Amino acid sequence: MASLIASRPRPRPAHTQGSTRCAYTPDGSKLVTVGSNNTIRLYKTGFDGEPTNIDDCQEQNLAVSTSNDFFVVGSEDGTVSYYSLESNLFDRFLLRTSLPVRDVALTPDNKWCAVASDELTVKLVGIEDNTKLLNLNGHGKPTKHLTFDPKGSMLTLSCTDGVIYVYSLTAEHPELIRKVDGVIGRLETESEASCRAVWHPDGRAFAVPTPTRDIQVVSKNDWEKQRVFTNGHSGDITALAWSPNGALLASAAKDKKLLVWSTKDQSVVARYEYPNVIDIAWHPTKNLASFTTSDGEVFICPEFVPEQFASMLSLPKQPAPFIHDPLAELTLNGRRPETNGTNLASRPRRGSLDSLDDLLDADYGDDDDGFVVDDDGAGYTLNAGRKRGANDDPFGQRPSKRGNFVQPQHHVSFQxxxxxxxxxxxxxxxxxxxxxWTVDQDSHNTVTVEFYDHEFHRDFHFTDTFLYDKACLNEKGTLFSCPPKEDSPAVVFYRPHETWTQRSDWHIELPKGEAVLAMSLSETFITVTTTGNYVRIYTLFGIPYRVYRPKSTPIVTCASWRDYVLTMGNGPVGADGMCRLLYSIENIKRDEICQNEDTVALPEGATVKSVFFSDNGDPCIYDSTGTLLTLLHWRQPSRASWIPVLDTKLLPRLASGRKHENYFPIAVADNKFHCIILKGGDQYPYFPRPLLSEFEFSIPLSSAPRPRKKKPNNLDGNENEHSDDEMLDSDAEDNADGEGGGKADNEALALTQSYLLKSLHTAQLSDMVSSSSSRSSASQRALLARLQLDIDKTLLQLLAVECREGGEERGMRALDVVRLMRDRSGRMLEAAGKVAERYGHSVLVAKIRELGEERVSGIGGEEEEDDDEF
Structure with missing residues (x-):
C-alpha cells in the first residue's frame, strides 16, 4: 500500500516547554491537554476559537485520563487531581504519592483510577470513594506506563526493568498473571521514549515500541510476538495510538516522523514531518486526531487520514494483526450454525477479515451482563455491574439466545x-x-521432524512452500496436509521413512475448495476428513481405497490403528445447546462396522481434547475435565462403554491444593498415560520442547489423599518448609497409628484399584483374542491366563486385609470378595479358606467351603458363566 505525505495543520501554543499530554473524552466532544505550566486547556471539537482554561491546577502535569464527565491528572509533585467537566473546575485530590506520578488510567467503567509513580507500588484508587485503595506490588521496579485492556479486566505495566507486567483484576485482589520479557527496553521514567503497551480495540493484543525502533504486537492468549511494524522510524518511538476501530495505527518518534500504518498489512499509508511529538489521541468517531509536543504545542488535525484511506476508519472493528489469527482460522475452518433459517456460511465475504465483526455480531448478543459480578457489593471488581451495550466489542463473548431458542453449538474440528x-x-x-514442528518465515515455512530413537530414524527438515498446517507421524512415515488457497487446492503429502525404490513419496490434491479437518496415519491406511463432509481413505502408496460421507457432521476428528478407523462428528443437539459428539469405528479392510454413531461419554459442557489408540489398539479419549477414558468391548456392536482410567484432578501431586497444572495428552502405552505437564495456566506446550511425563492408571474411586500440615520443627519453628511428599508421609503415619484404620483402608483401596485395572486389561485382551481367534498367538493366550490368575491373587490379598482388620461383622464383605474369584479348579477357594482359617473366622471358612461345593456341583452356574467383570 503506497504511503502519502499528508497536509500540515497549524500548531497551537498551549503550554510551556516540557511534557505535554492530550486525551479526547469518550464521546469526542472535548480534547483535554495538560503540560508543564499551571493551566489545563479544554478544546471543543469542531470549534476553532480559544479553548477553555482551568488555572486552578498543579504545575508539571505529566499524565491525563478522561471520561465524559470528569478527568484526572497526575503531576510531578505526586498528586492525582480530579476535575469536573460540568463545571470545568478542580474538584478534589484523589491520591498523593511520595514521588512523581508518571501515568494515570481510568477503567472503562470510570470507577477506578490506576496510578503509576516512581514508587515501586502501583495503586488503584476508587473514583467515588478514594478510601478504597488496592496495591499492585508484584513488580520490583518503578512503572513508566500503565494501560487497561478494553474490558478493564487486565492492567499492563511497562516498568523500567524492561518487563511488561500483566495483572488480572477479576478477583478481589489484583493478581500478577504474566511477565512479558524481551519486548521492551530498559527506560528511565523521565525518558521521552515510550514503552507503553497500547491495547488494540478488539482486546486480544497490544502493540508496544521496541528498542530496535519497531512496533511489536503481542497477543493476550499466549503472550507471544505477533506481527511487527518495521522500517518506519529511525529514532526512538515516543507515542503510539490505535484508531478507534483498530484499522490504523499512528506512531511518532524522535526522527521527526509521525506515521499512520495500516493494521492489516503493516504498511505506512500517511506521513507527517513533526519534531518532538510525545502524545497522540484519535477522535472516537471522526477522521480527526490530535498530538502534542515537548515544546508545549498542540496540533488538531482534521482529515488526519488522507482521502484515499479515510474509508478505513468507517470499517467495523478490525482484528489485531496476528501472524495466524485463531479467530479467523476458526471462521474459515468451522461451519456456522444456522440462524433464523439463514446459514451464516453463505454470507458474502465469509471469513474475510473485513467482515469478521459482522460474522461475530450474528452469533453474539448484547443483552448479557459483564462476565465478572460484584457478588457482595463491595465494589472491588473493577468492571462489576457493567452491562454490554450494542457498540461493545464482540470478541470473546458468549453465544446468546435468539428469542426462546438456543443456537446449536458445534464441536470445532481439531487435529x-x-x-x-x-x-x-x-x-x-x-x-x-x-x-x-513448523516455523512461519512469511514467504514460506520451515518444517522439522525429530525422532526420539535416532538408531532407527534420522531427523530431517525442509523448506515448506505449501504451508502445511497438519501432520501425522508413525514408524513408517510422515503425513502432511495444507489448506486450500485461492488459486490452488488442498494437498495431502506422504513421505515414508524407508523405501526400496528411488522415490516413493507422493502428494494428492483434494477437490477445489475442500479443506482437511483432521487426518490419521496407521500401519496400513491414511484417513483424511474434509470440509466436504467426506472421509477419504488411502493406502500408504496414495491409492484411494474408500470415500464415504459419515452420518455425523460436521466432522470433528479421527484416529486409526492398523485396519481400524475411528471418526467423530457432531450429532443431534442436547439440552445444553451443544451438539452431541458421536463416534464410529470401522474395520476398513474387512468392511465391518464395530460401532455405528455411538455417543461419546462426556459430562455437560465438556469437550474432547484428544483421541488416539493405545499401543494395544484400544480407543482412548482425553476430555476437558482432565479425565482419560478407554473404550471397552468396542469390537462388539452396541456393547462399547467408556471406562475412566485416570482423573488428573485426583493426582496425589495436586493434593496440597497449591499446585495448579494442566496436562497435554500424548499417548497411552504400557498401561500408562503419557503427557506433557503444563505450568502457569498454559493449555498447550511451547518451545523449547518440554519433556514427556507418565502417570500410572488410577480409576477414580475416591478423592486424592489430603496432606496434613506438619508440626513446626522444634529447631527453627518453620511450619511451611516441607514438601508435599513429606506431608503425605506424615498423613500416612498418622493413619497407621490407628485413626480410623486409615492404613488398612488405603491398602484395601490400592488392591481394589489393582483388581479393577487388571479386570479391564483382561477384558480388553480377551476381546482382542476373540476377534482374531484364528490369528491370536500362544503368547496372547498365555498372557490372558496369567492376568486371570493375577486377578485372583489380588482378590486373595484383599481377602487377607478384610480378615485381618475386620471381625465376623465383615464376613459378608469378605465372602463377596471370594465370590469374585475366577478360578474354577477350586485351588483359589482352598487358599481363601486357609486365609480365613488363619485369622480365626470359622463362620467364613464354612461359607467358603459351601461356595466351593456349589461350584463343583454346578450350582451357581450364573456366576460361573459371568466371566467378565466389566
Whole structure:
C-alpha cells in the first residue's frame, strides 16, 4: 500500500516547554491537554476559537485520563487531581504519592483510577470513594506506563526493568498473571521514549515500541510476538495510538516522523514531518486526531487520514494483526450454525477479515451482563455491574439466545497431537515416535521432524512452500496436509521413512475448495476428513481405497490403528445447546462396522481434547475435565462403554491444593498415560520442547489423599518448609497409628484399584483374542491366563486385609470378595479358606467351603458363566 505525505495543520501554543499530554473524552466532544505550566486547556471539537482554561491546577502535569464527565491528572509533585467537566473546575485530590506520578488510567467503567509513580507500588484508587485503595506490588521496579485492556479486566505495566507486567483484576485482589520479557527496553521514567503497551480495540493484543525502533504486537492468549511494524522510524518511538476501530495505527518518534500504518498489512499509508511529538489521541468517531509536543504545542488535525484511506476508519472493528489469527482460522475452518433459517456460511465475504465483526455480531448478543459480578457489593471488581451495550466489542463473548431458542453449538474440528499457532511457531504432531514442528518465515515455512530413537530414524527438515498446517507421524512415515488457497487446492503429502525404490513419496490434491479437518496415519491406511463432509481413505502408496460421507457432521476428528478407523462428528443437539459428539469405528479392510454413531461419554459442557489408540489398539479419549477414558468391548456392536482410567484432578501431586497444572495428552502405552505437564495456566506446550511425563492408571474411586500440615520443627519453628511428599508421609503415619484404620483402608483401596485395572486389561485382551481367534498367538493366550490368575491373587490379598482388620461383622464383605474369584479348579477357594482359617473366622471358612461345593456341583452356574467383570 503506497504511503502519502499528508497536509500540515497549524500548531497551537498551549503550554510551556516540557511534557505535554492530550486525551479526547469518550464521546469526542472535548480534547483535554495538560503540560508543564499551571493551566489545563479544554478544546471543543469542531470549534476553532480559544479553548477553555482551568488555572486552578498543579504545575508539571505529566499524565491525563478522561471520561465524559470528569478527568484526572497526575503531576510531578505526586498528586492525582480530579476535575469536573460540568463545571470545568478542580474538584478534589484523589491520591498523593511520595514521588512523581508518571501515568494515570481510568477503567472503562470510570470507577477506578490506576496510578503509576516512581514508587515501586502501583495503586488503584476508587473514583467515588478514594478510601478504597488496592496495591499492585508484584513488580520490583518503578512503572513508566500503565494501560487497561478494553474490558478493564487486565492492567499492563511497562516498568523500567524492561518487563511488561500483566495483572488480572477479576478477583478481589489484583493478581500478577504474566511477565512479558524481551519486548521492551530498559527506560528511565523521565525518558521521552515510550514503552507503553497500547491495547488494540478488539482486546486480544497490544502493540508496544521496541528498542530496535519497531512496533511489536503481542497477543493476550499466549503472550507471544505477533506481527511487527518495521522500517518506519529511525529514532526512538515516543507515542503510539490505535484508531478507534483498530484499522490504523499512528506512531511518532524522535526522527521527526509521525506515521499512520495500516493494521492489516503493516504498511505506512500517511506521513507527517513533526519534531518532538510525545502524545497522540484519535477522535472516537471522526477522521480527526490530535498530538502534542515537548515544546508545549498542540496540533488538531482534521482529515488526519488522507482521502484515499479515510474509508478505513468507517470499517467495523478490525482484528489485531496476528501472524495466524485463531479467530479467523476458526471462521474459515468451522461451519456456522444456522440462524433464523439463514446459514451464516453463505454470507458474502465469509471469513474475510473485513467482515469478521459482522460474522461475530450474528452469533453474539448484547443483552448479557459483564462476565465478572460484584457478588457482595463491595465494589472491588473493577468492571462489576457493567452491562454490554450494542457498540461493545464482540470478541470473546458468549453465544446468546435468539428469542426462546438456543443456537446449536458445534464441536470445532481439531487435529490430535497438534497445537495452535503461538506467534510464528506450532507443533504439527506430538507423539511417542517423535514430533513435527513448523516455523512461519512469511514467504514460506520451515518444517522439522525429530525422532526420539535416532538408531532407527534420522531427523530431517525442509523448506515448506505449501504451508502445511497438519501432520501425522508413525514408524513408517510422515503425513502432511495444507489448506486450500485461492488459486490452488488442498494437498495431502506422504513421505515414508524407508523405501526400496528411488522415490516413493507422493502428494494428492483434494477437490477445489475442500479443506482437511483432521487426518490419521496407521500401519496400513491414511484417513483424511474434509470440509466436504467426506472421509477419504488411502493406502500408504496414495491409492484411494474408500470415500464415504459419515452420518455425523460436521466432522470433528479421527484416529486409526492398523485396519481400524475411528471418526467423530457432531450429532443431534442436547439440552445444553451443544451438539452431541458421536463416534464410529470401522474395520476398513474387512468392511465391518464395530460401532455405528455411538455417543461419546462426556459430562455437560465438556469437550474432547484428544483421541488416539493405545499401543494395544484400544480407543482412548482425553476430555476437558482432565479425565482419560478407554473404550471397552468396542469390537462388539452396541456393547462399547467408556471406562475412566485416570482423573488428573485426583493426582496425589495436586493434593496440597497449591499446585495448579494442566496436562497435554500424548499417548497411552504400557498401561500408562503419557503427557506433557503444563505450568502457569498454559493449555498447550511451547518451545523449547518440554519433556514427556507418565502417570500410572488410577480409576477414580475416591478423592486424592489430603496432606496434613506438619508440626513446626522444634529447631527453627518453620511450619511451611516441607514438601508435599513429606506431608503425605506424615498423613500416612498418622493413619497407621490407628485413626480410623486409615492404613488398612488405603491398602484395601490400592488392591481394589489393582483388581479393577487388571479386570479391564483382561477384558480388553480377551476381546482382542476373540476377534482374531484364528490369528491370536500362544503368547496372547498365555498372557490372558496369567492376568486371570493375577486377578485372583489380588482378590486373595484383599481377602487377607478384610480378615485381618475386620471381625465376623465383615464376613459378608469378605465372602463377596471370594465370590469374585475366577478360578474354577477350586485351588483359589482352598487358599481363601486357609486365609480365613488363619485369622480365626470359622463362620467364613464354612461359607467358603459351601461356595466351593456349589461350584463343583454346578450350582451357581450364573456366576460361573459371568466371566467378565466389566
Amino acid at each position: 490430535p497431537g497438534s497445537t495452535p499457532w503461538r506467534g510464528n511457531r506450532k507443533y504439527l504432531c506430538l507423539n511417542l515416535i517423535g514430533f513435527v
